[in-house]
Amino acid sequence: MRSNGYYDAIVVGAGVIGASIAYELSVKGMKVAIIEKNQPASGASGAAGGMLAAESEHFQHADLRQLALYSRSLYTGLTEQLYELTGIHCGLRSEGFLLPVESHDLEHHSRQLASAEMDSVGERPYDSEQDSVQADSSHLEWWDNQRLAREEPYIRSEHGMLYNRSEQQLIPSLLNEALVLAAVRLGAVLYRQTEVRRLLREHGEYGRATGVVTEQGVMYGEQIILASGLGSAGLIETEGYRLPFLPVKGELLEIRTPASWLNHTIYGHQIYIIPKQGNRIWIGATSKPGRIDTMVEAGSVTELLFKAQQYIPSITSGELVRCWAGVRPGTADELPYMGTLTPLPGVWMACGHYRNGILLAAGTGRIMADAVASGQSSSIPASFAPGRALQHLSRMQPETEGGTPVWN
Numbered sequence: 239m240r241s242n243g244y245y246d247a248i249v250v251g252a253g254v255i256g257a258s259i260a261y262e263l264s265v266k267g268m269k270v271a272i273i274e275k276n277q278p279a280s281g282a283s284g285a286a287g288g289m290l291a292a293e294s295e296h297f298q299h300a301d302l303r304q305l306a307l308y309s310r311s312l313y314t315g316l317t318e319q320l321y322e323l324t325g326i327h328c329g330l331r332s333e334g335f336l337l338p339v340e341s342h343d344l345e346h347h348s349r350q351l352a353s354a355e356m357d358s359v360g361e362r363p364y365d366s367e368q369d370s371v372q373a374d375s376s377h378l379e380w381w382d383n384q385r386l387a388r389e390e391p392y393i394r395s396e397h398g399m400l401y402n403r404s405e406q407q408l409i410p411s412l413l414n415e416a417l418v419l420a421a422v423r424l425g426a427v428l429y430r431q432t433e434v435r436r437l438l439r440e441h442g443e444y445g446r447a448t449g450v451v452t453e454q455g456v457m458y459g460e461q462i463i464l465a466s467g468l469g470s471a472g473l474i475e476t477e478g479y480r481l482p483f484l485p486v487k488g489e490l491l492e493i494r495t496p497a498s499w500l501n502h503t504i505y506g507h508q509i510y511i512i513p514k515q516g517n518r519i520w521i522g523a524t525s526k527p528g529r530i531d532t533m534v535e536a537g538s539v540t541e542l543l544f545k546a547q548q549y550i551p552s553i554t555s556g557e558l559v560r561c562w563a564g565v566r567p568g569t570a571d572e573l574p575y576m577g578t579l580t581p582l583p584g585v586w587m588a589c590g591h592y593r594n595g596i597l598l599a600a601g602t603g604r605i606m607a608d609a610v611a612s613g614q615s616s617s618i619p620a621s622f623a624p625g626r627a628l629q630h631l632s633r634m635q636p637e638t639e640g641g642t643p644v645w646n
């Protein structure tokens with residue numbers, strides 16, 4: 239193990255993905271540097287709603303569905319470990335989600351949700367080859383209007399709602415903070431307000447990456463992990479490659495209510511309403527493809543309130559505490575970029591988690607840390623390989639076949 243400015247691994251970006259990888263690498267005893275150009279959770283991670291919607295998101299791609307279920311299964315244990323190491327509660331809540339759907343057919347929903355033999359408490363093994371989807375409706379219930387009125391007196395619904403007890407949610411900024419602090423407690427070094435400008439490579443521009451060049455100087459590392467969200471595109475570009483991202487802006491607002499008006503997350507069509515501690519309710523989120531600014535438009539506030547009012551009519555009488563915006567790091571096929579970059583030896587990527595990076599962070603951290611520590615990327619699904627969309631700037635052709643590159 240190297241010391242004095244030499245690291246086993248350098249993680250670029252202290253959003254929830256970089257923080258999770260840094261934490262898992264530190265658990266393995268590796269000497270880790272985390273380099274963040276602003277502050278931890280200052281990117282998309284600090285703007286998220288915090289839903290761990292492994293089933294409600296209806297992932298179509300089997301690898302993504304598998305990662306989502308695996309990742310959600312880690313959160314109960316992970317947040318306990320983080321609390322022991324840091325004293326930070328991540329606000330994990332396991333009351334489940336309510337889905338305003340039309341059909342009462344639980345078998346139909348369980349098939350749709352592709353919820354293979356799931357247990358919300360037990361940790362699920364990760365197996366990228368496995369897609370054992372069986373209809374199991376044991377964690378789903380139909381709540382008719384009477385049940386709903388008993389459980390959630392402030393909700394209005396014509397038909398009742400589908401209750402999924404397996405879904406969870408937490409406070410993303412606390413998760414991000416706890417992961418960074420836990421990594422630091424285990425020996426990682428955090429460099430805040432330090433922007434990585436480019437990679438350092440052996441033999442000029444062609445060799446293995448041996449470190450990074452920052453505003454403050456050079457840092458050396460055996461493995462470089464780019465977990466820099468949308469910022470990863472610029473770093474790849476300095477190496478002569480293009481990796482396309484599709485940014486999608488989202489806005490949320492927080493309402494404080496006089497009493498507890500909601501106990502379960504409502505996961506509706508183009509709207510979610512999430513109960514948080516202290517009688518707070520988060521309402522989100524807009525979806526604005528191609529927008530990278532973080533201004534909250536007044537019209538978005540009225541749009542979100544209008545949609546939320548359909549489920550909780552009294553919501554507009556609550557106090558509007560704050561509203562905020564962030565930019566989801568999307569990709570053309572809505573799959574993350576995870577794995578090595580063949581033209582850049584020594585470099586790993588973990589970014590592009592689009593609208594589910596909080597959900598996917600725990601699993602991504604575990605899988606990436608295993609791969610980086612062993613030097614083997616074979617446990618990462620091939621469908622996540624960044625090479626599917628990587629383009630050499632001088633040639634402007636995808637490096638590998640497959641995938642549908644979309645350039646921004």
Ligand SMILES: Cc1cc2nc3c(=O)[nH]c(=O)nc-3n(C[C@H](O)[C@H](O)[C@H](O)COP(=O)(O)OP(=O)(O)OC[C@H]3O[C@@H](n4cnc5c(N)ncnc54)[C@H](O)[C@@H]3O)c2cc1C
Nearest residue numbers: 251253275281282283287288289434467469488595596597
């Ligand atoms: C409005 C909204 C709601 C969302 N809701 C949910 C939700 O409910 N559930 C869910 O699972 N997901 C949700 N998401 C998605 C989730 O927030 C993202 O997928 C996730 O945060 C991505 O994490 P990240 O670490 O890859 O990126 P980021 O959090 O953006 O972190 C990247 C970090 O890298 C740093 N960086 C960039 N370039 C450099 C550089 N050159 N040098 C050093 N540092 C650099 C940045 O400053 C940043 O801190 C939501 C997103 C938004 C915007």
